Amino acid sequence: MSNIAIKVENLSKAYQLGQIGTGTISRDLERWYARIRGKEDPFLRIGENNNQNTKSESNVVWSLKDIDFEIDQGDAVGIIGRNGAGKSTLLKILSKVTAPTTGKISGKGRIASLLEVGTGFHPELSGRENIFLNGAILGMRKKEIQRKLDEIVDFAGIERYLDTPVKRYSSGMYVRLAFAVAAHLESEILIVDEVLAVGDAEFQKKCLGKMGEVSKGEGRTVLFVSHNMLAIRSFCKKAIFLKNGKVEEVGNVTQIISSYLNRTDKHIISFENEDFIAESIEILNKNNFIVETITNGERLRIKVRIRTKVNNPNMGFCIALYNETQELVTCINTFHINSFISDLEIGTHEFIVPFQEYILNEGRYHISLHLNSRQGTLYEIIENCYSFTVLDDDVRRGGIYRGEWPGAISLVPEIKIESI
Amino acid sequence: MVKEEQKWTIESSASLFNLKLNEVWAYRDLLVLLVRRDFVSFYKQTILGPLWFFIQPLFTTIIFTFIFGNLAGISTDGLPKPLFYMAGITAWNYFADCLTKTSSVFKDNAAIFGKVYFPRLIMPLSIVVSNLVRFGVQMLLFLILMAYYYFAGANFSISWAICLFPLIVTLMALLGLGAGMIISAMTTKYRDLAFLISFGVQLLMYATTVIYPLSEAIKKYPAYAWIIEYNPMTPIIETFRYGFLGQGSFSWLSLGYATLVTIILMLLGTIVFNKVERNFVDTV
Numbered sequence: 001m002s003n004i005a006i007k008v009e010n011l012s013k014a015y016q017l018g019q020i021g022t023g024t025i026s027r028d029l030e031r032w033y034a035r036i037r038g039k040e041d042p043f044l045r046i047g048e049n050n051n052q053n054t055k056s057e058s059n060v061v062w063s064l065k066d067i068d069f070e071i072d073q074g075d076a077v078g079i080i081g082r083n084g085a086g087k088s089t090l091l092k093i094l095s096k097v098t099a100p101t102t103g104k105i106s107g108k109g110r111i112a113s114l115l116e117v118g119t120g121f122h123p124e125l126s127g128r129e130n131i132f133l134n135g136a137i138l139g140m141r142k143k144e145i146q147r148k149l150d151e152i153v154d155f156a157g158i159e160r161y162l163d164t165p166v167k168r169y170s171s172g173m174y175v176r177l178a179f180a181v182a183a184h185l186e187s188e189i190l191i192v193d194e195v196l197a198v199g200d201a202e203f204q205k206k207c208l209g210k211m212g213e214v215s216k217g218e219g220r221t222v223l224f225v226s227h228n229m230l231a232i233r234s235f236c237k238k239a240i241f242l243k244n245g246k247v248e249e250v251g252n253v254t255q256i257i258s259s260y261l262n263r264t265d266k267h268i269i270s271f272e273n274e275d276f277i278a279e280s281i282e283i284l285n286k287n288n289f290i291v292e293t294i295t296n297g298e299r300l301r302i303k304v305r306i307r308t309k310v311n312n313p314n315m316g317f318c319i320a321l322y323n324e325t326q327e328l329v330t331c332i333n334t335f336h337i338n339s340f341i342s343d344l345e346i347g348t349h350e351f352i353v354p355f356q357e358y359i360l361n362e363g364r365y366h367i368s369l370h371l372n373s374r375q376g377t378l379y380e381i382i383e384n385c386y387s388f389t390v391l392d393d394d395v396r397r398g399g400i401y402r403g404e405w406p407g408a409i410s411l412v413p414e415i416k417i418e419s420i
Numbered sequence: 421m422v423k424e425e426q427k428w429t430i431e432s433s434a435s436l437f438n439l440k441l442n443e444v445w446a447y448r449d450l451l452v453l454l455v456r457r458d459f460v461s462f463y464k465q466t467i468l469g470p471l472w473f474f475i476q477p478l479f480t481t482i483i484f485t486f487i488f489g490n491l492a493g494i495s496t497d498g499l500p501k502p503l504f505y506m507a508g509i510t511a512w513n514y515f516a517d518c519l520t521k522t523s524s525v526f527k528d529n530a531a532i533f534g535k536v537y538f539p540r541l542i543m544p545l546s547i548v549v550s551n552l553v554r555f556g557v558q559m560l561l562f563l564i565l566m567a568y569y570y571f572a573g574a575n576f577s578i579s580w581a582i583c584l585f586p587l588i589v590t591l592m593a594l595l596g597l598g599a600g601m602i603i604s605a606m607t608t609k610y611r612d613l614a615f616l617i618s619f620g621v622q623l624l625m626y627a628t629t630v631i632y633p634l635s636e637a638i639k640k641y642p643a644y645a646w647i648i649e650y651n652p653m654t655p656i657i658e659t660f661r662y663g664f665l666g667q668g669s670f671s672w673l674s675l676g677y678a679t680l681v682t683i684i685l686m687l688l689g690t691i692v693f694n695k696v697e698r699n700f701v702d703t704v
Contacts, residue, residue: 015702016702016703028609092701093430094430095536095537096430096537097533097534097535097536097537097701098698098699098701098702099430099431099432099698099699100430100431100432101432102432103431103432104429104430104431104432105429105430105431106427106428106429106430107427107428107429108427108428111428113536113537115535115536116535116536119531119532119535119536120532120536122457122461124460124461124464124465125457125460125461125464129456129457129460132453133450133453133454133457136447136449136450136453137450137532137536137538138536139447139538140449141449142449142452142453165464
């Protein structure tokens with residue numbers, strides 16, 4: 001127990017699906033009746049797992065199921081997993097916002113959690129007043145905030161606006177101030193959920209720098225949830241990979257990230273609304289075979305299969321192609337073929353998106369499919385729905401290929417030489 | 421190094437009576453800041469500022485004097501009418517504000533509660549304290565009115581029961597807090613009560629001796645006066661009037677009864693509140 005900061009044992013959390021309110025009184029009574037007879041809660045059947053795609057008979061979903069892990073003091077740990085894997089639930093339980101259904105967490109040291117920036121900011125109050133209020137909500141004493149006031153104001157860069165109500169702040173200033181307060185909390189354990197998704201690139205860098213400082217310099221334990229693998233890799237040593245509410249893997253950060261990114265279980269995607277059903281996504285090689293590895297000299301095609309339920313469906317999609325470091329390589333949308341989409345009738349349609357030869361660099365790629373309306377209103381993002389590897393065929397580069405070429409893409413254009 | 425006493429555990433169930441008062445104490449600065457926030461944000465960007473605290477009771481008193489006093493001709497125990505009504509309104513408002521605000525505490529603060537942990541009890545406590553500030557301001561108005569009538573030579577006198585003032589304020593605060601916490605805990609799942617509370621409080625005012633003295637109710641409706649007598653707010657307001665204006669039905673028995681009801685509601689309220697605060701985020 002000496003070096004363990006957080007120890008999670010058998011942690012589970014159940015959520016009730018569907019409408020809460022109507023019918024709950026009768027259910028509450030049933031629950032209560034089961035309890036006084038010493039029986040189990042009839043609505044918490046054990047054994048259901050959390051798969052958001054399949055419908056289940058029971059109304060209860062286990063967002064986390066029998067989670068066990070330990071975190072050493074001073075470690076920076078990244079928590080990764082797809083949307084709905086239970087990451088946020090885990091952080092919520094750790095921050096005591098909600099209680100677990102079963103299980104126990106023990107640990108030592110003050111916890112500061114940052115599930116959102118600017119919680120409790122009051123628009124009418126000035127920046128200074130909000131620093132104190134927000135700091136107190138996060139668990140700081142007034143003296144502590146007083147001592148750190150200059151540092152906070154300096155970090156946020158809002159000195160001139162300190163006595164202006166925050167409703168007059170630009171959104172960037174607002175976020176900077178909010179993060180600055182949270183970043184100056186004195187705690188042994190810091191829990192951060194995806195807050196870096198806000199703010200401009202420069203500020204994000206600053207936040208990451210500050211968080212790195214916190215975990216490395218001050219030796220605090222940090223738990224960090226993000227979809228930004230670069231951010232996780234840059235300052236977490238370890239990572240926990242959650243999948244469908246269970247711990248899939250724990251270990252070294254690089255190893256976990258690669259196993260997370262390479263985990264493409266199926267190419268069947270399922271999304272349905274009134275207009276259409278997205279059925280599958282595949283990569284085809286020149287021989288029309290579904291492949292996961294392809295050379296860059298081959299003509300690669302992405303095939304998206306969609307079943308339309310109405311004539312003239314209001315649909316569109318965007319294929320977001322990410323490389324291994326989760327940088328967006330390109331985004332291919334369907335806006336330019338809207339006139340063809342409006343001609344579609346009820347039936348199954350395959351959208352085939354060809355890629356030029358010699359454009360993708362060697363490496364592993366991940367596709368996220370964004371489904372949207374014709375005007376671009378987002379319905380759903382299906383993350384990491386297909387992964388594939390591109391190998392350099394070494395032909396165009398004249399057979400002198402030695403290892404990986406740098407750069408996000410690998411253009412091999414015709415180079416003309418004009419001697420003068 | 422981490423001290424031993426900083427160890428903690430998070431478990432699925434907790435004891436009902438553990439109020440975590442030491443935690444509440446550790447967050448006392450937050451309580452102060454929340455009260456300050458309520459007070460400051462109330463009159464930000466208004467011209468009259470804190471004067472708004474006066475306007476509501478003042479106009480209510482004028483309307484009550486006109487309608488109940490002059491038009492309906494309800495007796496005021498021989499006291500000057502505005503003074504009689506303002507005494508009732510000031511006390512009643514404090515209780516009613518505590519009750520209504522506390523009863524929606526989970527709903528109103530769901531955004532904060534869902535993102536950060538602090539002892540939830542801080543929120544209802546801050547409501548009671550910030551309303552106390554408001555009550556203090558309104559008491560000032562009441563005292564000014566008293567002074568005016570005193571110099572105008574009206575027929576009233578302060579009695580010894582004024583010493584019970586701190587007790588009365590505490591009872592009103594705890595009664596509003598206790599009942600409010602019970603309702604707030606229930607509204608996280610069933611919103612129905614939230615609708616009931618807004619007009620329920622209004623109706624309850626008529627079952628309390630705000631616009632009429634208890635003696636009058638007993639005289640006119642001897643068969644139904646027990647409803648008014650069993651209302652724990654009645655002895656509180658009667659004692660308040662008796663203390664400040666020297667008129668009103670005061671008895672130790674009824675005040676004791678009000679105290680008992682308050683204690684029971686507070687106990688029940690804290691238990692329910694404690695039970696609900698752990699998981700309400702999932703259902704609110």
